[in-house]
Amino acid sequence: MNIESNAFDGATDALAADGWCVLPDLLPAAETWALAAECRALHEAHRLTPARVGAARTATPLRGDSTQWFHAGAMSAAQQAFMDRLDALRTALNRELMLGLVECEAHYAVYPPGAGYTRHLDRLRDSDARVVSAVYYLNEDWLAADGGALRLYLDGGSHRDIPPHAGSLLLFLSAQFEHEVLPATRDRMSIACWMRQRVLTAIL
Numbered sequence: 001m002n003i004e005s006n007a008f009d010g011a012t013d014a015l016a017a018d019g020w021c022v023l024p025d026l027l028p029a030a031e032t033w034a035l036a037a038e039c040r041a042l043h044e045a046h047r048l049t050p051a052r053v054g055a056a057r058t059a060t061p062l063r064g065d066s067t068q069w070f071h072a073g074a075m076s077a078a079q080q081a082f083m084d085r086l087d088a089l090r091t092a093l094n095r096e097l098m099l100g101l102v103e104c105e106a107h108y109a110v111y112p113p114g115a116g117y118t119r120h121l122d123r124l125r126d127s128d129a130r131v132v133s134a135v136y137y138l139n140e141d142w143l144a145a146d147g148g149a150l151r152l153y154l155d156g157g158s159h160r161d162i163p164p165h166a167g168s169l170l171l172f173l174s175a176q177f178e179h180e181v182l183p184a185t186r187d188r189m190s191i192a193c194w195m196r197q198r199v200l201t202a203i204l
């Protein structure tokens with residue numbers, strides 16, 4: 001067994017058992033800090049775009065974040081380091097759980113104070129490509145009083161609130177867990193990612 005598979009054993013076991021888990025410290029602190037600095041700079045330069053929802057990509061009061069996708073071939077060093085790590089996790093999940101995940105997509109997101117994202121499922125209505133949702137948090141010194149938890153709705157009507165602490169990666173099965181972003185009192189930064197399976201389109 002190599003080092004990578006050891007590093008992700010806890011995550012693969014928890015995902016298999018519960019369908020979700022939080023992985024602390026996915027990256028060294030300096031790499032997380034570089035991502036946070038880049039996300040903040042893009043936000044301050046107004047280079048993030050208000051998020052859209054649904055196939056029509058309409059502006060919506062359902063979510064208040066602004067985003068910027070990571071583009072293959074045009075990533076910063078910080079983004080590349082993050083995607084390499086996420087890809088190692090994807091490979092470990094395929095090996096241990098045989099999920100058939102072929103690629104990852106990711107975007108920065110900033111929720112300004114008061115903004116949230118109402119309860120939803122990450123599966124797009126017309127596609128089951130998204131199998132695993134992963135959210136990487138970039139917020140140093142986040143306090144419970146700052147709000148902004150990700151509320152994950154569990155079977156049986158209970159929920160768990162996950163604070164958006166820098167370095168934490170939340171993983172959950174996209175088709176299984178409704179979730180919402182609660183409003184915060186300060187800017188809330190993250191990278192939202194999805195690990196995708198190949199989707200066969202029926203030829204009719």
Ligand SMILES: O=C(O)CCC(=O)C(=O)O
Nearest residue numbers: 117122135150181190192
């Ligand atoms: O930022 C988060 O905690 C979750 C964001 C989310 O649910 C989404 O982008 O679909």
Ligand SMILES: [Fe+2]
Nearest residue numbers: 120121122179
């Ligand atoms: Fe979501």
